[in-house]
Amino acid sequence: MRFRAGIENVTTLFRIIQSVEKLQKKCIIKFTEDNMHVICNSDANEGGIQVWSQIKIDSIFNSYRIQSNSNNEITVNLSCDALMGALKSASTSAGTSNSTSGSTYETDEVIVKLAKKNDQAVLNFEITGTTRAGRKVKIEHDVKIEVMKPADVAKLNEPMCPEPDIHVLLPSLQKIRTIVERLRSMSDILAVRASHNGCLQLSINTESVKVDTEWKNCTIPQMMREGASQDSADDDPPDPEHLFSVLVSVRSFLKFLSSHVVSTTTIACVCQNHCLILYVYIGDVADAGGVLTFYIPAIIDDE
Amino acid sequence: MQATFDAHALKPFTRALTCLSRYGEELCIYASSETLSLFCTNSSKSAYCRFKFNKEFFSRYRVGDPAKGTNDSAMGQLMAKSLLSILKHKTVESTLERCEISIVEGVSSEESTDETQDGLESKLIVRLHCRHSVIKTHKLLLLGSTSLIAPGVPDSSNETLLRIGPRAIRDIIEQFSLPKGAKSDPQLIWTFAEAEVAVRSLESSIDTRGKAQLATELFISADEFDLYNLYEAPTTIAFHLREFNATIAFAELCGLGLDIRFTDPAEPLFIDVEGDNFETLFVISTSHPPNSSAQVRLAPSGPKKRLREDTPADSTRFRKPTKVVQSTTDLGQDTTPARIAASPLSMPLPQVAPTSVSQRSNFPQDQDVMTTSRLSQQKPPLFLPTPSQLSDSDKAVLRESGLGIKHTSVEGCNEMFETHGLEMNCKSIELRAAWDG
Numbered sequence: 245m246r247f248r249a250g251i252e253n254v255t256t257l258f259r260i261i262q263s264v265e266k267l268q269k270k271c272i273i274k275f276t277e278d279n280m281h282v283i284c285n286s287d288a289n290e291g292g293i294q295v296w297s298q299i300k301i302d303s304i305f306n307s308y309r310i311q312s313n314s315n316n317e318i319t320v321n322l323s324c325d326a327l328m329g330a331l332k333s334a335s336t337s338a339g340t341s342n343s344t345s346g347s348t349y350e351t352d353e354v355i356v357k358l359a360k361k362n363d364q365a366v367l368n369f370e371i372t373g374t375t376r377a378g379r380k381v382k383i384e385h386d387v388k389i390e391v392m393k394p395a396d397v398a399k400l401n402e403p404m405c406p407e408p409d410i411h412v413l414l415p416s417l418q419k420i421r422t423i424v425e426r427l428r429s430m431s432d433i434l435a436v437r438a439s440h441n442g443c444l445q446l447s448i449n450t451e452s453v454k455v456d457t458e459w460k461n462c463t464i465p466q467m468m469r470e471g472a473s474q475d476s477a478d479d480d481p482p483d484p485e486h487l488f489s490v491l492v493s494v495r496s497f498l499k500f501l502s503s504h505v506v507s508t509t510t511i512a513c514v515c516q517n518h519c520l521i522l523y524v525y526i527g528d529v530a531d532a533g534g535v536l537t538f539y540i541p542a543i544i545d546d547e
Numbered sequence: 548m549q550a551t552f553d554a555h556a557l558k559p560f561t562r563a564l565t566c567l568s569r570y571g572e573e574l575c576i577y578a579s580s581e582t583l584s585l586f587c588t589n590s591s592k593s594a595y596c597r598f599k600f601n602k603e604f605f606s607r608y609r610v611g612d613p614a615k616g617t618n619d620s621a622m623g624q625l626m627a628k629s630l631l632s633i634l635k636h637k638t639v640e641s642t643l644e645r646c647e648i649s650i651v652e653g654v655s656s657e658e659s660t661d662e663t664q665d666g667l668e669s670k671l672i673v674r675l676h677c678r679h680s681v682i683k684t685h686k687l688l689l690l691g692s693t694s695l696i697a698p699g700v701p702d703s704s705n706e707t708l709l710r711i712g713p714r715a716i717r718d719i720i721e722q723f724s725l726p727k728g729a730k731s732d733p734q735l736i737w738t739f740a741e742a743e744v745a746v747r748s749l750e751s752s753i754d755t756r757g758k759a760q761l762a763t764e765l766f767i768s769a770d771e772f773d774l775y776n777l778y779e780a781p782t783t784i785a786f787h788l789r790e791f792n793a794t795i796a797f798a799e800l801c802g803l804g805l806d807i808r809f810t811d812p813a814e815p816l817f818i819d820v821e822g823d824n825f826e827t828l829f830v831i832s833t834s835h836p837p838n839s840s841a842q843v844r845l846a847p848s849g850p851k852k853r854l855r856e857d858t859p860a861d862s863t864r865f866r867k868p869t870k871v872v873q874s875t876t877d878l879g880q881d882t883t884p885a886r887i888a889a890s891p892l893s894m895p896l897p898q899v900a901p902t903s904v905s906q907r908s909n910f911p912q913d914q915d916v917m918t919t920s921r922l923s924q925q926k927p928p929l930f931l932p933t934p935s936q937l938s939d940s941d942k943a944v945l946r947e948s949g950l951g952i953k954h955t956s957v958e959g960c961n962e963m964f965e966t967h968g969l970e971m972n973c974k975s976i977e978l979r980a981a982w983d984g
Contacts, residue, residue, distance in 0.1 A: 322760070325724075325760065325761075326760035326761035329723075329761050329763070330724070333722040333724070348721065349718060361762075375771060376714065376715070377770075379771060380768065381765065381768070382766040382767075383722050383763065384763065384764045384765075384766075385761060385762070385763045386762045387760065387761055388759070388760045388761070
């Protein structure tokens with residue numbers, strides 16, 4: 245089992261892990277020949293939220309070499325905090341004087357590889373950088389990992405979802421986050437509704453308070469349905485006014501919103517009364533550099 | 548004592564107080580005719596911090612009352628946070644014109660004629676003269692400190708001296724992702740070689756089960772240090788970061804470099820920071836690193852916590868932190884450490900190290916210097932015979948020699964030791980005398 249790669253885009257990788265760190269302490273990373281998958285599917289997650297993401301190797305790594313007995317795939321379980329600690333010191337502060345955003349050393353190169361230290365499997369990060377004064381500095385991080393057995397890897401499956409009722413392009417996640425943070429103290433359940441005429445609603449409704457926030461003129465991308473018949477006469481065009489809605493836990497929605505650090509475009513898919521799927525694109529949508537997929541199961545409200 | 552400083556001096560003074568409050572809770576003030584010292588130690592006495600302001604730092608400085616002929620020094624103890632919260636208040640920074648600090652010694656009731664001197668307590672009075680003729684007066688109760696403490700002066704023959712700017716050292720420490728929080732107390736292990744410095748973490752990113760998930764090691768050129776006088780290469784020392792970070796923060800805010808001195812591992816580390824009309828000294832205890840190889844390890848070893856005074860008494864498992872301070876009666880100069888003293892008779896306090904009795908033939912002089920009062924709280928020494936164990940013949944010998952079992956003085960015992968050659972017995976008796984006395 246061998247793995248070695250140079251990390252070209254440390255900041256993006258750092259932001260991806262930062263997004264999922266809020267969900268789970270540990271996450272699963274699966275390296276394949278072409279992609280890197282970040283998976284958080286713990287049952288203990290708030291509101292049952294899960295993350296399944298696929299990122300193209302080329303958008304993050306250079307000189308990528310992987311070799312293993314299970315189809316050249318390696319799946320590891322590690323602590324998000326530890327990985328972030330290693331990546332934080334690798335990312336250059338890029339001109340800002342904010343000490344929390346990366347190191348004050350100029351990073352020249354970051355190499356990550358699978359290694360074994362004292363009988364413990366680790367992901368070894370070797371960072372070469374330059375100090376303020378222009379001298380060389382070398383930093384090594386060892387992140388403890390647990391390599392998953394092929395049997396366990398086979399059990400990893402994305403949740404089954406029906407065809408979504410509607411897709412909607414979300415407005416800036418930052419703005420949504422500000423609003424949902426206010427809603428959090430008032431209710432546990434959030435209703436997410438969208439209609440084909442570009443209307444997006446986030447509302448709460450409790451005994452004491454009812455709050456509705458509405459965005460108009462959102463883009464409704466027409467997603468090609470797999471195997472869908474080209475004959476649109478089969479289905480009636482959906483009522484543009486009809487709001488498809490799903491109820492989710494406010495806290496899990498907020499956890500998803502922590503990915504605002506990495507998202508450029510986000511598409512929300514509402515599967516009425518079943519779940520909410522959110523595709524957070526990393527980088528340009530057209531490039532398809534990577535997607536973080538959040539699955540939030542619906543709360544069935546019998547009222 | 549009365550000292551006044553203006554708004555310009557408020558910043559360094561407040562920064563000093565912030566740093567002190569990160570070291571320990573109780574702050575001691577000592578005012579002599581030339582300087583005003585603020586110092587404190589942490590609860591496990593493994594770190595010490597002292598700020599000495601020259602009288603030139605203040606616009607007015609007066610100690611003692613020439614009319615009454617009182618002694619020329621004032622002293623007291625108070626909570627660092629109390630003084631800090633007064634000076635750090637948000638309106639103070641923008642409106643302060645000058646600040647007067649005075650210590651009013653408590654007087655007995657018969658002597659007091661003045662209302663301001665009420666009661667037996669000493670008070671620290673902080674009078675803030677602000678804009679618009681606003682005067683805010685704060686009175687803080689000053690406790691008399693039970694013992695003055697000062698660090699030992701190191702033996703400089705094998706000393707390593709390093710000088711580094713605060714930014715450079717902060718850059719190094721920032722690379723380590725260390726657990727934050729009141730309970731965490733991370734350590735770093737530094738290895739100084741001829742031309743390179745290696746720093747590694749002992750533990751970090753602890754997960755819920757207390758096992759380290761991340762180990763980090765950094766290699767940097769010795770040229771990052773402005774001055775790098777290494778006594779012997781390679782030298783490896785380890786110390787906790789909590790207080791060190793407070794020192795670095797202070798130095799960075801004031802834009803001052805740090806002079807770091809240390810000798811052997813397990814001898815304390817001294818940091819000097821000198822500024823405009825003030826100098827500071829920080830002493831942090833160090834320890835032998837648990838693993839001397841430079842290999843990075845992620846072994847499942849639990850975190851090594853420093854002993855705080857409130858930890859439970861099964862302290863035998865932990866390595867006790869070296870105490871960096873000792874009691875002294877004279878704060879005018881730092882006391883010499885036990886090791887340098889030529890003869891035991893010249894030492895101010897009996898030095899007792901129970902565990903080393905059998906190893907040393909002369910009076911034990913150990914690094915763990917403690918006052919006798921603290922000694923009584925220690926676990927019992929390993930080699931002390933109880934009265935019942937002292938055989939009858941031993942007791943008879945003692946009585947014959949004229950020494951009582953209880954009241955032997957250090958000097959008397961030593962004399963006896965030399966003249967009578969009663970080696971083992973003498974030591975054990977002497978120990979018990981100190982124990983009981």
